[in-house]
Amino acid sequence: MKKLREIMVKRQIEARGITDRKVLDAMRKVERHKFVPGMQMTRAYDDHPLPIGHGQTISQPYIVALMSELCRLSGNEKVLEIGTGSGYQAAVLSLLAKKVYTIEIVKPLGEKAALRLKELGYTNVIVKIGDGYKGWPEKAPFDVIILTASPPEIPETLINQLADGGILVAPEGDSIQKLVRVTKNNNRIKKEIITYVRFVPMVHGK
Numbered sequence: 001m002k003k004l005r006e007i008m009v010k011r012q013i014e015a016r017g018i019t020d021r022k023v024l025d026a027m028r029k030v031e032r033h034k035f036v037p038g039m040q041m042t043r044a045y046d047d048h049p050l051p052i053g054h055g056q057t058i059s060q061p062y063i064v065a066l067m068s069e070l071c072r073l074s075g076n077e078k079v080l081e082i083g084t085g086s087g088y089q090a091a092v093l094s095l096l097a098k099k100v101y102t103i104e105i106v107k108p109l110g111e112k113a114a115l116r117l118k119e120l121g122y123t124n125v126i127v128k129i130g131d132g133y134k135g136w137p138e139k140a141p142f143d144v145i146i147l148t149a150s151p152p153e154i155p156e157t158l159i160n161q162l163a164d165g166g167i168l169v170a171p172e173g174d175s176i177q178k179l180v181r182v183t184k185n186n187n188r189i190k191k192e193i194i195t196y197v198r199f200v201p202m203v204h205g206k
Contacts, residue, residue: 026095035088082132083148087113131205149202171199
């Protein structure tokens, strides 16, 4: 599997322009095959998303690497992830940041991800079952916020929980989704479009 990860990084990620050495190293280290259902294990290092149950997916490796690079992590940040899913993106972020708080609205997925992350030794990740639209106000502000599901528009609650000087990376939109990077400086917001993507929609809690 280590050889497959090396091929994945070289052909799918480095070849497409990801240059951050820390991100590349994290993608080599995290064992993606342990974050997919057993029936998908042989496809774990393929260049596309995979179903993980409950209508959710584990993102394509290149997109995980791209979003991680866009966060510009130095290793000291407190990160909020919306959409834990399998826990794979959180595991990658845990090697790049000081602390990762991650929220999953689908209870069985969140519980499974929490157990998996603990068993694999990702001790700086905390999983919460809840509505990502609300963020995690008790732990705010966050240096970085990353969304792995697409809201029609980035919720104002999450912008408010972003620290000054912070970065938010997210897909945004319904039928047409854009991957955007939002930066916050002196409470002024700047948004840049990176590329077009396809993510599962971000859903509200009931």
